[in-house]
Amino acid sequence: xxxxxxxxxxxxxxxxxxxxxxxxxxxxxxxxxxxxxxxxxxxxxxxxxxxxxxxxxxxxxxxxxxxxxxxxxxxxxxxxxxxxxxxxxxxxxxxxxxxxxxxxxxxxxxxxxxxxxxxxxxxxxxxxxxxxxxxxxxxxxxxxxxxxxxxxxxxxxxxxxxxxxxxxxxxxxxxxxxxxxxxxxxxxxxxxxxxxxxxxxxxxxxxxxxxxxxxxxxxxxxxxxxxxxxxxxxxxxxxxxxxxxxxxxxxxxxxxxxxxxxxxxxxxxxxxxxxxxxxxxxxxxxxxxxxxxxxxxxxxxxxxxxxxxxxxxxxxxxxxxxxxxxxxxxxxxxxxxxxxxxxxxxxxxxxxxxxxxxxxxxxxxxxxxxxxxxxxxxxxxxxxxxxxxxxxxxxxxxxxxxxxxxxxxxxxxxxxxxxxxxxxxxxxxxxxxxxxxxxxxxxxxxxxxxxxxxxxxxxxxxxxxxxxxxxxxxx
Amino acid sequence: xxxxxxxxxxxxxxxxxxxxxxxxxxxxxxxxxxxxxxxxxxxxxxxxxxxxxxxxxxxxxxxxxxxxxxxxxxxxxxxxxxxxxxxxxxxxxxxxxxxxxxxxxxxxxxxxxxxxxxxxxxxxxxxxxxxxxxxxxxxxxxxxxxxxxxxxxxxxxxxxxxxxxxxxxxxxxxxx
Numbered sequence: 001x002x003x004x005x006x007x008x009x010x011x012x013x014x015x016x017x018x019x020x021x022x023x024x025x026x027x028x029x030x031x032x033x034x035x036x037x038x039x040x041x042x043x044x045x046x047x048x049x050x051x052x053x054x055x056x057x058x059x060x061x062x063x064x065x066x067x068x069x070x071x072x073x074x075x076x077x078x079x080x081x082x083x084x085x086x087x088x089x090x091x092x093x094x095x096x097x098x099x100x101x102x103x104x105x106x107x108x109x110x111x112x113x114x115x116x117x118x119x120x121x122x123x124x125x126x127x128x129x130x131x132x133x134x135x136x137x138x139x140x141x142x143x144x145x146x147x148x149x150x151x152x153x154x155x156x157x158x159x160x161x162x163x164x165x166x167x168x169x170x171x172x173x174x175x176x177x178x179x180x181x182x183x184x185x186x187x188x189x190x191x192x193x194x195x196x197x198x199x200x201x202x203x204x205x206x207x208x209x210x211x212x213x214x215x216x217x218x219x220x221x222x223x224x225x226x227x228x229x230x231x232x233x234x235x236x237x238x239x240x241x242x243x244x245x246x247x248x249x250x251x252x253x254x255x256x257x258x259x260x261x262x263x264x265x266x267x268x269x270x271x272x273x274x275x276x277x278x279x280x281x282x283x284x285x286x287x288x289x290x291x292x293x294x295x296x297x298x299x300x301x302x303x304x305x306x307x308x309x310x311x312x313x314x315x316x317x318x319x320x321x322x323x324x325x326x327x328x329x330x331x332x333x334x335x336x337x338x339x340x341x342x343x344x345x346x347x348x349x350x351x352x353x354x355x356x357x358x359x360x361x362x363x364x365x366x367x368x369x370x371x372x373x374x375x376x377x378x379x380x381x382x383x384x385x386x387x388x389x390x391x392x393x394x395x396x397x398x399x400x401x402x403x404x405x406x407x408x409x410x411x412x413x414x415x416x417x418x419x420x421x422x423x424x425x426x427x428x429x430x431x432x433x434x435x436x437x438x439x440x441x442x443x444x445x446x447x448x449x450x451x452x453x454x455x456x457x458x459x460x461x462x463x464x465x466x467x468x469x470x471x472x473x474x475x
Numbered sequence: 476x477x478x479x480x481x482x483x484x485x486x487x488x489x490x491x492x493x494x495x496x497x498x499x500x501x502x503x504x505x506x507x508x509x510x511x512x513x514x515x516x517x518x519x520x521x522x523x524x525x526x527x528x529x530x531x532x533x534x535x536x537x538x539x540x541x542x543x544x545x546x547x548x549x550x551x552x553x554x555x556x557x558x559x560x561x562x563x564x565x566x567x568x569x570x571x572x573x574x575x576x577x578x579x580x581x582x583x584x585x586x587x588x589x590x591x592x593x594x595x596x597x598x599x600x601x602x603x604x605x606x607x608x609x610x611x612x613x614x615x616x617x618x619x620x621x622x623x624x625x626x627x628x629x630x631x632x633x634x635x636x637x638x639x640x641x642x643x644x645x646x647x648x649x650x651x
Contacts (some may be wrong), residue, residue: 012618019625026632106636113629120622132622136629143633182588206581361513366559 011064011071013053014079014119021046022112025336029105038093039105043112045088050119054079067125067187071258075475077326078122078253085246085333086115088449092341093238095443100236100349102148111242114140118250122257127176127186127211130254134172134218137250138165141243145235151181153351157234165217172214178207179329192261199265204306208262208270212277215258218251219307222280227290232300237347240296241340244303245333252310256325264318274315275399275407281308287416293355295343298421299336302380305418306332312395316402323471324394330467331379331387331457338453339376339444342369353436361434369442370429372454377422379457380414387460483523490516507546514538528605 009016026043043462060072069075076151090111098104117136124130141166146158176186182204183191191198217224232240262270285305292298313321346353363370379386392415396408426453460467501507514537521530566572578650614619 064529068616068618103638106632109632110629110636113625113632116625126598128616128619128621132626133618136626139626139629139633143629147638202584337596353635375579384596 005064007060007062007071008064009058010053010057011062011069011075011123013057014050014083015116015123017050017053018046018116018119019327019451021049022109022116022215023156025105025109025112026117029109035337036097036103036105036107039108040090042429043108043305044087045410046112047083047090047115047210047382048171050115051080051083052141054083054119063125063189068126068129069120070125070164071123072472074253075119075123077470077474078249078329079119081249081330082115082118082122084404085242085249085337086111086118086340088337088453089238089242089246090422091445092241092337092344093236096151096238096347097234099443100148102236102311106386107144107147110140110144111406113303114144114242114246118246118253118274118346121250124254124257127179127188127258130258131172131176133234133250133254134214135169137247138169141165141239141247144239144242147230147236147239151234151350153234154236155234157231160227160234161231168214168217170218171210174363175207175210175212175214175248176451178203178210182207188258188261192264194403195261196242196265199262199267205262205270208259209273209330211258212273213253215255217264218426219255219282219303219310221249221277221307221311222284222304225281225284225304225307228304229297232303233296235366237296237340237344240299240430241337244299245336247335248303248307249329252325252329256322260317260322263314265280266317268440270271271315271317271402272402274311278311278315279407279410281311282414286414289418291423292421295354295356295359299343301416302422303336305414306380308414309392312399312404312411315407316395316398316404318398318401319475321398322390322475324398325459326471326474327387327394327464331357331391334456335376335379335386335388336459338457339373340378341450341453342373342376345369345442345450346440348438355423356428358434358436359428360432361429363430365437366440366442367433369447369450372428372450374426375457379461381419381422385458385461387457387464390464406416458467479523483520486516486519486523488516489513490520502548503548507542509536509544509548510545514542525604527603528608555606 010036021042025039029039030043054076057072058076062071063069064071090108093107093111094103097107114137117133117138117140118132120129120136124133142158142162145161146154148154167401169452180192182187182201183194183198185191213224217227220228232244236244259274283303285301285303285308289298289301290303292301307329308326310332313328315321332366343354346358352358362373374387379388382388382392384390392411396411399405399408399411490513493516496509497506497513500509504577511552514533518530518533518538521527
């Protein structure tokens with residue numbers, strides 16, 4: 001009896017590579033003294049190997065391990081995205097952790113393990129693998145959020161995230177159980193072939209509703225957003241960068257994949273529920289963003305609002321919406337990694353230098369840094385020629401295509417709110433006098449990463465077809 | 476009401492009653508001990524459902540392992556035995572209405588729907604499931620099985636990192 005086919009091994013090769021290198025990194029960390037730097041390099045090599053595996057499997061279009069995993073296309077695209085995010089967030093983390101004197105090897109090991117969970121999420125063709133991926137990613141995040149063990153804010157962040165996250169997991173699992181109860185399988189590819197019969201069963205719909213609550217929590221959509229501001233503010237800045245980009249992208253990749261099953265019915269009620277979720281997230285996220293003074297908190301509320309924009313793509317249930325989400329995730333990830341990279345460089349001990357006032361006069365003190373931050377803020381607002389504009393355009397257009405014009409108009413109006421708090425930082429940087437004349441150190445590794453992110457959003461903003469051409473073969 | 480249903484309601488009553496003691500008791504030791512009966516009642520329901528492997532695992536892991544660990548944790552942590560650990564309740568009205576709505580919805584739907592499995596119930600001969608589960612775990616479900624072990628690795632690494640002594644620069648005042 002043959003257990004594995006070559007497709008199984010190839011299909012899971014990014015996961016296997018990450019797993020192997022995380023074990024090597026763990027052993028290096030255990031047996032060598034002062035090995036945090038070494039662990040960093042081992043982890044980086046692991047990520048490069050996994051990127052190679054993902055790119056190699058891109059042209060394949062198959063499933064592995066008895067339809068548990070998707071191989072190639074969708075899975076490869078998102079895997080490469082998560083791996084790049086993980087790599088960039090490690091580059092931001094290394095100088096930051098060295099400065100804070102919290103530089104231990106476990107940090108990189110946990111990043112690798114969280115990335116395994118993310119890759120699982122993007123490749124899952126079965127609700128079981130989706131659940132395991134979510135757990136793997138979340139458990140790593142709970143630990144990473146509390147990485148500064150001596151800091152109260154970090155402890156608070158980890159505890160809140162853990163308690164609420166465990167609660168949300170309960171909903172997800174309950175939903176999966178109900179879907180299994182009504183269809184007799186957890187496999188998405190098999191459930192979709194049974195339609196429309198199970199869809200007449202209210203139990204089946206409630207199952208999807210409960211799963212929606214679970215995913216809504218992970219992507220930080222209103223009304224499941226309560227944890228976001230405190231967790232993002234309290235967690236170490238590079239961890240926040242990783243959570244808000246990688247965590248969100250991974251949650252959206254699995255949200256999109258699993259919900260393509262019930263959305264294939266184009267059921268009006270489900271579309272309305274998702275549209276309301278999107279509208280509420282855009283409104284509340286942007287509304288509370290207006291009154292923030294702390295940049296990390298502001299970006300947390302902005303992350304809620306951006307979850308709302310992306311849910312439009314799921315609610316519209318068109319290929320355009322799906323491509324829009326994938327593009328938006330790329331641009332959002334690059335933009336947020338860059339913004340958090342700058343915040344990590346500016347931050348002083350014990351959470352100092354995180355307010356708007358601390359950025360006053362940055363335009364004169366560090367012109368390059370200020371220009372990059374301004375670019376990221378323009379991209380988050382959705383101003384051309386940056387990538388954020390193209391993503392928003394596709395998402396709003398998909399809403400119009402699905403006869404939800406009100407949602408597109410609502411999105412544009414709430415984006416106008418967000419202009420205030422994104423551009424406010426630019427006003428501080430360029431039109432206010434500096435009050436703080438402490439020297440700002442720019443560690444080369446972080447600065448190079450931020451420049452790469454900036455180059456990325458300009459490139460994808462001007463030549464979006466680089467990504468859209470790839471996506472034609474996926475969706 | 477046949478014998479099967481009587482036994483089912485017996486176990487269901489044990490589960491729900493002891494679970495409410497866990498939630499409402501103000502003494503942590505009482506709560507921990509009534510968890511024993513909750514796990515036991517659930518194991519009984521698994522037996523009724525022909526899920527023998529699951530029932531045994533439930534007893535071995537939850538009652539034998541996790542619960543004992545929990546009790547040791549409670550007893551070894553000083554000053555928690557007689558302490559009132561429950562904090563006050565907030566937003567009682569809002570929480571109660573949401574819970575009531577959700578429970579009503581789920582209950583109503585459970586009452587009215589056809590269960591997928593219920594069509595075959597009673598026709599299946601009583602047989603052990605452990606062989607099939609074992610085969611599934613190393614053939615069709617080998618990936619989730621292996622990944623579950625990696626999740627345990629994450630938990631161990633995380634716990635070890637959180638708990639270690641060295642290099643803590645605490646701003647948290649010590650309990651003395």
